[in-house]
Amino acid sequence: MTVLGLALPVTFTGQQLPVTSRSRHSLVVKCSSERQILFNRIAPVYDNLNDLLSLGQHRIWKNMAVSWSGAKTGDHVLDLCCGSGDLSFLLSEKVGFNGKVMGLDFSSEQLAVASSRQNLRDRSCYKCIEWIEGDALDLPFDDCKFDAITMGYGLRNVVDRDRAMREMYRVLKPGSRVSILDFNKSNQPMTRFMQEWMIDNVVVPVASFYSLAKEYEYLKYSINGYLTGQELEALALEAGFSSARHYEISGGFMGNLVAVR
Numbered sequence: 413m414t415v416l417g418l419a420l421p422v423t424f425t426g427q428q429l430p431v432t433s434r435s436r437h438s439l440v441v442k443c444s445s446e447r448q449i450l451f452n453r454i455a456p457v458y459d460n461l462n463d464l465l466s467l468g469q470h471r472i473w474k475n476m477a478v479s480w481s482g483a484k485t486g487d488h489v490l491d492l493c494c495g496s497g498d499l500s501f502l503l504s505e506k507v508g509f510n511g512k513v514m515g516l517d518f519s520s521e522q523l524a525v526a527s528s529r530q531n532l533r534d535r536s537c538y539k540c541i542e543w544i545e546g547d548a549l550d551l552p553f554d555d556c557k558f559d560a561i562t563m564g565y566g567l568r569n570v571v572d573r574d575r576a577m578r579e580m581y582r583v584l585k586p587g588s589r590v591s592i593l594d595f596n597k598s599n600q601p602m603t604r605f606m607q608e609w610m611i612d613n614v615v616v617p618v619a620s621f622y623s624l625a626k627e628y629e630y631l632k633y634s635i636n637g638y639l640t641g642q643e644l645e646a647l648a649l650e651a652g653f654s655s656a657r658h659y660e661i662s663g664g665f666m667g668n669l670v671a672v673r
């Protein structure tokens with residue numbers, strides 16, 4: 413799906429990739445390896461900037477996403493695109509030391525932060541978390557394995573959302589839920605304007621102090637290329653989920669999709 417600009421096929425490691433936008437300087441091709449590099453680069457400051465730039469609110473949103481997943485004591489659950497592990501830690505508190513949490517990400521640097529955070533914490537439930545370096549588009553798990561899946565700020569960042577949704581469906585047990593938290597691509601012009609204004613005038617200037625302006629500029633591009641709540645519900649139903657509901661939170665700045673297999 414092209415987002416902006418020309419949809420000229422670009423061969424990259426044998427794949428046909430759409431050119432998604434044309435900047436003043438060069439063609440910008442956003443593919444998995446470039447996103448892997450981006451998230452490896454921001455890993456050292458990712459958690460602190462999330463806390464600072466959202467005034468700590470992102471922890472509330474992540475708590476909501478985990479609650480919506482339905483994860484409970486003793487469950488085996490998956491946190492997809494786990495990054496530095498925020499949702500994995502919250503899931504482990506839900507499933508307890510008898511449960512199992514698998515945190516999967518393709519960024520080795522993000523997983524290194526997650527693992528070091530785990531070692532610094534002494535709650536017994538955190539010992540049930542296993543970190544896996546893998547691809548959300550080709551999950552290394554059997555069918556119908558998990559009692560719940562979370563995906564925090566990940567679906568917007570994968571290069572093939574249909575495939576990611578189908579993989580989640582495949583590895584989820586029947587009757588179980590996936591809970592997908594991300595920015596909301598609002599239908600309200602004022603909300604979109606305020607979201608973009610915050611990114612342009614607060615997020616990116618702060619990120620520039622860490623020489624990460626370009627990485628955080630990607631946020632606006634990726635939100636513009638994301639799906640609306642209604643489109644996310646349709647995506648889940650097309651992947652085979654029996655029901656799907658998108659909830660807007662935090663004034664429409666964020667949103668959470670809950671789908672049942």
Ligand SMILES: C/C(=C\Cc1cc(O)c2ccccc2c1O)CCC[C@H](C)CCC[C@H](C)CCCC(C)C
Nearest residue numbers: 462465466467469470565607610611627628630631
């Ligand atoms: C946890 C949050 C974002 C995670 C995140 C997701 C991405 O796709 C990125 C891509 C590139 C760089 C960084 C990220 C990234 O951090 C949400 C909170 C952190 C945001 C960076 C802050 C966004 C501010 C909102 C536009 C306005 C917040 C209003 C709030 C009520 C104070």
Ligand SMILES: C[S@@+](CC[C@H](N)C(=O)[O-])C[C@H]1O[C@@H](n2cnc3c(N)ncnc32)[C@H](O)[C@@H]1O
Nearest residue numbers: 451493494495517518519522547548564565570
């Ligand atoms: C914005 S971070 C979200 C991290 C964490 N879930 C959170 O809520 O803070 C997005 C994560 O998705 C990962 N990611 C993007 N595409 C992926 C893919 N195809 N497979 C695995 N991880 C992927 C990135 O490496 C990054 O760690």
